[in-house]
Amino acid sequence: MDTAFQAADPAPSPLPRRRLLEGQQALVTGANSGIGKAVAVALGEAGADVVVNYVAGPEAAEAVAEEIRSHGVQAMAVQADVSREEDVEAMYEHIFATFGTIDILVANAGLQRDAAFERMTLAAWNTVLGVNLTGQFLCCRAAIREFKQRGIRREISRAAGKIICMSSVHDRIPWAGHVNYAASKGGVAMLMQSLAQEVAPHRIRVNAVSPGAIRTPINTDAWETPEAYAALMRLIPYKRIGEPDDIANAVVWLASDESDYVTGTTLYVDGGMTLYPGFEAGG
Numbered sequence: 703m704d705t706a707f708q709a710a711d712p713a714p715s716p717l718p719r720r721r722l723l724e725g726q727q728a729l730v731t732g733a734n735s736g737i738g739k740a741v742a743v744a745l746g747e748a749g750a751d752v753v754v755n756y757v758a759g760p761e762a763a764e765a766v767a768e769e770i771r772s773h774g775v776q777a778m779a780v781q782a783d784v785s786r787e788e789d790v791e792a793m794y795e796h797i798f799a800t801f802g803t804i805d806i807l808v809a810n811a812g813l814q815r816d817a818a819f820e821r822m823t824l825a826a827w828n829t830v831l832g833v834n835l836t837g838q839f840l841c842c843r844a845a846i847r848e849f850k851q852r853g854i855r856r857e858i859s860r861a862a863g864k865i866i867c868m869s870s871v872h873d874r875i876p877w878a879g880h881v882n883y884a885a886s887k888g889g890v891a892m893l894m895q896s897l898a899q900e901v902a903p904h905r906i907r908v909n910a911v912s913p914g915a916i917r918t919p920i921n922t923d924a925w926e927t928p929e930a931y932a933a934l935m936r937l938i939p940y941k942r943i944g945e946p947d948d949i950a951n952a953v954v955w956l957a958s959d960e961s962d963y964v965t966g967t968t969l970y971v972d973g974g975m976t977l978y979p980g981f982e983a984g985g
């Protein structure tokens with residue numbers, strides 16, 4: 703098989719999207735770039751009104767909201783640092799005042815602060831855990847409160863609410879040099895499952911998507927040059943980098959009634975990265 707793929711390989715063309723989420727309201731955190739942006743646009747294409755959360759860069763967030771509105775739904779950009787309780791509470795208040803309620807939360811905001819362990823500062827540890835794990839806790843808690851007190855809107859969805867936690871293959875694959883990040887995503891896995899167990903009787907579904915290497919700004923170093931791309935391909939049996947839309951497709955499905963019996967699950971969208979590719983010809 704020819705594995706001489708280039709960083710410039712074109713992304714597969716987008717699939718047509720059905721309006722599976724008509725009439726629903728969604729919040730996507732960290733939606734001004736990368737995976738969050740693709741997810742927010744896809745939810746809009748699927749018929750949902752979308753809140754585009756961002757922490758910095760209002761212009762980019764407003765551009766995403768504009769793109770979403772071109773699909774005939776409502777969208778607004780809302781600034782909040784998800785690691786800060788008062789920011790999260792104020793964001794939700796603003797959402798309820800404007801949209802009335804929410805049906806879907808995509809807890810996506812995440813970042814990396816990589817360092818060799820002995821050089822990892824407490825600040826780098828706290829920032830990563832604060833955004834990637836505490837941020838998901840705070841955003842999930844506010845969403846759960848709303849889902850529970852409002853209940854099911856039968857004309858909208860079979861569930862009282864849907865949460866999709868953005869995790870990573872590094873909730874399973876240990877990652878040297880990125881201990882804070884891997885620890886945060888390992889935490890997301892248990893946050894998601896324990897919460898799913900707790901709220902399932904209320905017909906609230908909580909799932910995670912674990913992306914592998916996706917072509918986004920967080921990991922430019924891993925795919926930007928032909929050498930880096932070739933090295934990356936050794937970790938990906940499917941032999942292409944993931945596109946933000948690959949993740950968006952999974953999120954739309956998990957947010958829709960097509961996955962109504964799915965809760966507490968992590969969907970790995972990784973081109974086989976979690977299949978131990980090092981064992982392809984060994985062991």
Ligand code: BGC
Nearest residue numbers: 870871872914915920921924
């Ligand atoms: C990280 C990326 C990395 C990918 C695969 C993601 O969770 O954010 O930087 O390329 O995992 O290792």
